[in-house]
Each structure stands twice: as C-alpha cells, then as structure tokens.
Amino acid sequence: MKTPKVLVIEDDIQMLENYSRMLKRFGYECLLETTAESALKDLETSMPDIVLTDLRMPGSSGFDVISAVKQSNPDVPVVLITAYADIPTAVEAMKKGAYDVIAKPFTSEQLEIVLERALRQKLLKDENRRLRERLKETTSAELIGKGPAMREVLGLIERISQTEANVLITGESGTGKEMVARLIHQKSPRADKPFIPVDCAAIPENLIESELFGYEKGAFTGATTGREGLFEAASKGTVFLDEVGELPLLLQSKLLRVLQERKVRRLGSTRFITLDVRIISATNRELSRSVSEGLFREDLYYRLNVINIHLPPLRERREDIPVLALHFLKQYSAAYEKDIRGISADVMEMLEGYRWPGNVRELQNLIERAVILCNGDDLTIHDMPSEFLAKGKGTFSELTTYQRAKETFEKQYLQNLIKSVSGNISKAARVAGLNRRTIYRLLEKHNLGKER
Ligand SMILES: Nc1ncnc2c1ncn2[C@@H]1O[C@H](COP(=O)(O)OP(=O)(O)OP(=O)(O)O)[C@@H](O)[C@H]1O
Ligand SMILES: [Mg+2]
Incomplete structure (x- = not known):
C-alpha cells in the first residue's frame, strides 16, 4: 500500500515542525501549509488521505x-485541532x-x-x-434489443461465452x-479475472509491441525498469483487441506467432511466459476485404475469426430503436433526477425513421441531451436538439x-400550409386545391387541431 498522506494546516511554524516530526514517526507522508488559503488552492492535486x-x-x-474538503472529496476526513476546546465549537x-x-x-x-x-x-x-464502480461496470452491460438480429446475437453470446x-x-x-x-467475458468462466481492452x-x-508484450529493464534507452505487457496483465482473463484491423503488418506477424505458440517474451x-488469455477482437472495417487487399494477414484473420458476431447497423434493425430509446430515457432521467415517463409519438416516429450513422451511441447521446433539455413528463419535439431536427429532415423518411x-x-x-395562411382554412383550401372539409379531416387525422 502507498504511504498515507496527511495535509497539515497550522499557522504556528513551531507547531508545524512538531507535527511533521510526529507524523513521520507514525509512518505518514506530510504536506505542510501555514495558511488555509494556500492549502486549499492545491487540494485537488495534493490529494491527501487525511486533513489535520x-x-x-x-x-x-x-x-x-x-x-x-467536503466539496472536493467528501471521503477525506478532517481532524480539527483547537485550543478553545469548548464544547459548542467542537x-x-x-x-x-x-x-x-x-x-x-x-x-x-x-x-x-x-x-x-x-x-x-x-480506506474503507x-x-x-x-x-461500487466495479458493480456499475458489471451491471451496466445490459444488452438491449428485441428484434431477431439482437436475439440471435444474445443467443450466440450465451453459447460461446462457455x-x-x-x-x-x-x-x-x-x-x-x-x-x-x-x-x-462476464458470462465466461474467466469473469473474475481481468478484461483488458487494447x-x-x-x-x-x-x-x-512493448505495450502488448512488455519489456525488461534496459531493453531500450529509457527502459529503466521492466514492465509487464497487456497480455501478461490479462493472465487467465480476456484481451480485447479493439480496432484490430488497424494493426500494422509487422505487428500482425508477431501477434500471430504469440497466438500460435501460446507464449510471450518481453x-x-x-x-x-505461457499465455492463458482468451482473445476477442473487434473491427469496423471489412476485414476480409483488407485480407484480399494485402493489408491484413489471412492466417491471422482465420485465427481471430473462429467465431464471428456481426452487429447490424441500427437502421437495419429499426425494431430495436423504441426499446433502446426508452432504456436510455429511463437511465438518463434517473441520472439527471428527472421524472420523464415517455416519448411522444411524433418524436418516436422520427427516431425510427432516422438513419443513425453513429448507431446506438448516437441514439444514446441524443436521448441524454434531450433529457437535459426536457422539463415535462414526456420527451417531445421541443426537447430535441435543433441539429437533430435539421439533420433528421432530409434523411429520416428514406x-x-x-x-x-x-x-x-x-x-x-x-403544418407549413396552415402556418403560411395564418390558420385561415378557406385560404388553405384554395391554395391546396382541396375543399375545406378535406382540410379539416386532415388536421384532425394528424392531430393538428390546436395549431390553428
Ligand atoms: N444493444 C445495446 N443495448 C444497450 N446499450 C448499447 C447497445 N449497443 C450499444 N450500446 C451503447 O452504445 C454505446 C456504444 O457502444 P460500444 O462502445 O460498445 O460500440 P462500438 O461498436 O465498440 O463502437 P466503436 O466502433 O465506435 O468503438 C455504449 O455506450 C453502449 O453502452
Ligand atoms: Mg469500441
């Protein structure tokens, strides 16, 4: 464990020196300050364990x-010293x-x-x-989706995690x-061992290379101490090679050799060192294309791709959009302490029709921002960030x-018609080339009565 740090604030230099001597003897590292102002200025960076x-x-x-101190880190205990040990102050x-x-x-x-x-x-x-953080990490991974594509993915995860x-x-x-x-990883027998994303x-x-495989002291200039690589750190756990398609060819060969021999050398x-890790990789490239273009080694591709899980873009599984949107709504309205219960029908329709080039992450970010803007019981068109409304216009119906x-x-x-004739139905009918009854019927149908 690292040496605990005590920040001491005392205007009497003589006393300060006494504290310093005592604390060192007790085994603490101490930071000495003679005024509260100077001590508080560096509170965020000095990160004491106790303030005296x-x-x-x-x-x-x-x-x-x-x-x-309460404001910067409420977990840090503050011990007060007073010559005026009267009960009221204490x-x-x-x-x-x-x-x-x-x-x-x-x-x-x-x-x-x-x-x-x-x-x-x-310390407690x-x-x-x-x-709490670990708990959040393990419980936050709730994969939402009810359409056939996600159901298949969920089934596949169950089977292959074993x-x-x-x-x-x-x-x-x-x-x-x-x-x-x-x-x-969480569903696998390796769940209580590390999951290391790279x-x-x-x-x-x-x-x-040195990140993945580690190095010994003196392996290169500047290597004053040795360090374990990520593969070693993940021992008995899972290594997640993210964006594996970006790995340079030379590293691809080295990785392949490690995977074949099941051992690494710093x-x-x-x-x-014998390797005991499971490899999960991910890419947003079409790796088979990179293989045919000579950018990715075919043998490595086959070794990594024993099982493929393909996540279709959100626009190809629109049936998941409402559940995802409501899931994020619930999550963010709790996080921002709001009581937003639903999403209005026209907003939902827009969400379902939009192209989502940024997929689930884009939907998640949008809902978060809308929740921040929303003050009512439901998310309505008025809570939608204006860029989204502008972006949505051209794309959401295609x-x-x-x-x-x-x-x-x-x-x-x-809507545009009624607005441009300032709600005058006879005029609207003339412009549209329809009779007034039809206009009324359409307004009724689209629930636009109140906009006149
Ligand atoms: N099915 C889902 N259910 C709930 N949340 C999801 C789902 N899919 C994605 N997310 C959320 O969307 C965000 C993006 O997901 P993630 O980081 O896993 O995407 P990615 O495919 O790795 O993206 P990139 O290629 O940009 O790294 C995360 O916050 C994740 O929690
Ligand atoms: Mg990612």
Missing part, C-alpha cells in the same frame, strides 16, 4: 477547510462534517490514535467506492462491439415504408 487543521488561524478558519465542527476534534494540549499517542481511526475510515470509503474460442466482432462504429465483448488504433505504432528478455413516408410528408405539408 488548526481551528483558529488568521484568515480562513478550520471551518472553511472543512467545507472546502459540536459545531462535527455538525459541519469534521471527523474529529482534538483539544490542545494533547499527547502524541492521542494524535496517533485519532489519525489511525481516520485513515481506516478513509475508498474500497467502497471501488466496489467456450475458449476466439471471437471477432464486426459492425459499424457505435453498434455495441465493446459491450458485446465485455458481456462475453485499442490497436490509438497506441502509437512504435509502442504497440522485449529484451529470453524467458518465455428507409421507411411508403405509407409512413406519405403520412410524414402530409403532416409536414399541412
């Missing part, structure tokens, strides 16, 4: 320290969120005990937060490839049924 502060100082007081300090109050004069044992307890509480809170076979996940950007990879497109080419080492496209057009035509 004098109550009365020139300038800001111990109370200011408490509220600043009570007020505890109410404001101080962890404990120590009255001067005190013995070094007293201080040690209080700090020890404070540290134990801080850290641990809790880590657990095997060791390498999986290649293909699909456009934002279709859920990483999510599927995590789900396979973004092959983001790591600079000259670093990929750069600059002669020792082989991949829908003729009937629906006609209805959408009819409604838009009618």
